[in-house]
Amino acid sequence: MADWTQLSDSELLRAFREEAGKEKAFSELIRRYQERLYWHIRRMVIHHEDTNDILQNVFIKVWRALGEFREESNFYTWLYRIGTNETLTWMEQQKRRSSITISDDEEGNGMGNRLKSEQGYDANKIEWKLQQAIQTLPEKQRLVFNLRYYDEMPYEKMSEVLGTTEGALKASYHHAVKKIEAFLKDH
Incomplete structure (x- = not known):
């Protein structure tokens, strides 16, 4: 296998299952999806360092589970599901670490403050x-909006990633868009 970049995901998965190709196949899969997964996570947690920590955990989980991946969904969908679940787990841990119970509104302000502290932030852009x-x-609407708007993920794929019906996802996206439009009009 001379050019790993030309292999399909399925071919790379087969190579991963053979000891001789394991590391090269995994490296190629990571190279293909790392950037998209990074931005998917980053839009949820804002900070680069947090994103890298989560992404590292995702790839560790993928490495450990890839040999048993049954290919009932495509690799991209499976990877996004792991990335999404790892991100949601991280966000829950951040909430629990806070000694004060916060409402969704306060949580939104907290994430807004994280955004404002991000390097390059310019409220006028x-x-x-x-x-x-x-x-x-x-949180759920934010996730659905990001997957649909930024990743242009079809509702069918989102349904596989999030384990939610397509109708519920369409409704969440619609509500998210309306809230964003209202926010932008007010600000």
């Missing part, structure tokens, strides 16, 4: 205003 609006959304 439209992309930062959009990020502020997204951070005010409830």
Whole structure:
């Protein structure tokens, strides 16, 4: 196997299951999906360092479980599911670490403050205003919005990743868009 970049995900998965190709196949899978997964996680947690920590945990889990991956869904969907679950777990841990129980509104403000502390933040730029609006959304709506808007993930794939019906996802996305539009009009 001379050019690993030309192999399909299925071929790479087969190579991973053979000891001789394990590391090269895994490296190629990571190279293919690392950037998209990084930005998927980053839009949820904001900070680069937190994103890298979560991403590292995702790839450790993928390495450990890849040999048993049954290919009932495509690799990309499976990887996003692991990334999403790891991100949600991290966010829950952050909430629990806080000694004060906070409401969704306060949580949104907390994420907004994290956004404002991010290097390069400029409240006058439209992309930062959009990020502020997204951070005010409830966690599930934020996740659905990011998957649909940024990753352009079809509802069918989102349903596999999130384990939610397509109808519920469409409703969440619709509500998220309306809330974002309202935020942008007010700000």
